[in-house]
Amino acid sequence: MSSPETKPLLSYCDPENPMDLKAYEAVGGYKSLHKALKHMTPPEVVELVKDSNLRGRGGAGFNTGLKWSFVPQGDNAPKEKYLVCNADEMEPGTFKDRLLMEGKPHQLVEAMIVSAYAFGATTGYIFLRGEYKLAERRLLDAIAEAKAAGYLGNNILGTDYSYELVLHTSAGRYICGEETALLNALEGRRANPRAKPPFPPAVGLWGKPTIINNVETLSNVPHIINNGKEWFHGLSDSNDGGTKLYGISGRVNTPGIWELPLGVTIRELIEEHGGGMRDGYKFRGVLPGGASTDFLVEEHLDLKMDYDTIAKAGSRLGTGTMILLDDKTSVLGMVHNLIQFFAHESCGWCTPCRDGLPWVERVMEALKDGRGSPGDIETLEKHCRYLWIGCTFCALAPGAVEPLKSALKYFREDFENAIRPAPEPADGSIRAKARQGLLEALGQTN
């Protein structure tokens, strides 16, 4: 049952016919704004969100309130501060933020205002991926309505807080989801990531303090303000607060997105919510949180989908949207597809990523077609190290090799079976003749 008490995010969420401002207000919309702006100081909002244990839903899982607390405050801090909503949902297999924006756009607008108040942001940007045209229209309508109602602009609700909200639509590229690359894109540059430190909360958009949060993360904030941290903890079956939007794609009977307590098991997700595997297909593995997370397999089915449990199992909760591998889909083909994606989406800034991923792609292409060579597995393993954290400029390449290294671990036979033994050059073959010719030219004999 969808009730606002247990499913705050997706209650009243309807992509066919989303609520307008009036309908949204009638079910408690924009209440958090009145409460926060009139009865709470900004530091109180930050503390509340920090204590609620809301962790970033975009993949990294950082404590949201803690992030906000890094923004320099006081007279010496820059006056302009920015809140950027990362709505560049491009992680393959992830389709949760689209639902929130198409089905309940006012929730995000409210969240963008009340979150901005917490650390004194002067302008907010929603960085929306260019393909999300319906979300674009819905958000523009919601922002216009909020502006007309006095929720945006100067002296919001008669307080001395003023704030503008701008929708920016992107022109593509996965790397824009990396937060410093996103800032460069927003500044109208190529989306190459920036060196860190300094981190965006101190030096971000146009050099000013900037907080970047994911759509789902932000959408939780109004509910935390309205209902408190104990309520938020109570929603969860894990150490962290809240519900989570979980999703499944692949060969289950009913793929989709569901809002559930943070910490349901993988098995429950697949069997109860996803309706089980389709007839004729068996479960073989799962990427638990998008394309850049490690495979989990049968032995992990009863694990809880929360940050700590999935990390302990060697993967990441990521975006919480799972991609299923069935027994009739080629593991090698799937890994090839993933690596092809990452190789294409590399921004080209650092060498390991720019040159390493296409190399891995070529090896995977041969393997998926059953024409691997001896040494290919070792080449892949080497790249899993060369492209790992610390060797590259940002997290794209480490994310890219996560499914690869876990596939090598769990599905090694598939890789081994795709390797053809090196052919012995038979006498009289072109290869043997060429070799002989070469040796002779070098003044050697066989």
Added chain:
Amino acid sequence: MLTEAERKELDHEAEHYEHKQALTIEALKILQNHRGWISDDSIKDIAEYLKCDPSEVDSVATFYNLIYRKPVGKKVVHVCTSVSCWIMGSENIEKRFQDKLGLGYGQTTGDDQVTLVRNQCLGYCDHAPCMQLNDKMYGDLETDASVDAAIDDIQAI
């Protein structure tokens, strides 16, 4: 030369950003909207408006995949080739376009109507495999018949 309408839209967008350079991507999108694709002349027009070097504008234009630096057809169809759609059979979509329209990725039909491009995950994974034309999504394209119906629909638009 920027048209009156293009200049007006650019001026309007400029209000939202602290620095003019931030307008580069918006400017590319606005001109592409009016002109279909971004030619060298469009790059120069934007550079003139933003008072920067055309090479700076071009470096941005060539980075982003939704900016077309080559002529495209009236309808640009984006087919998702990422993992969920691949599992569900996205390779068949290109095959159907090939069979029905003789069209592969990166190509445009002879009458300049349809351009086919591959795109990264379109965030419609519960309806994989899928493709997109402007704001219209075509999902659950698992069978030849469903892809063919979608192609017919695209041609009729």
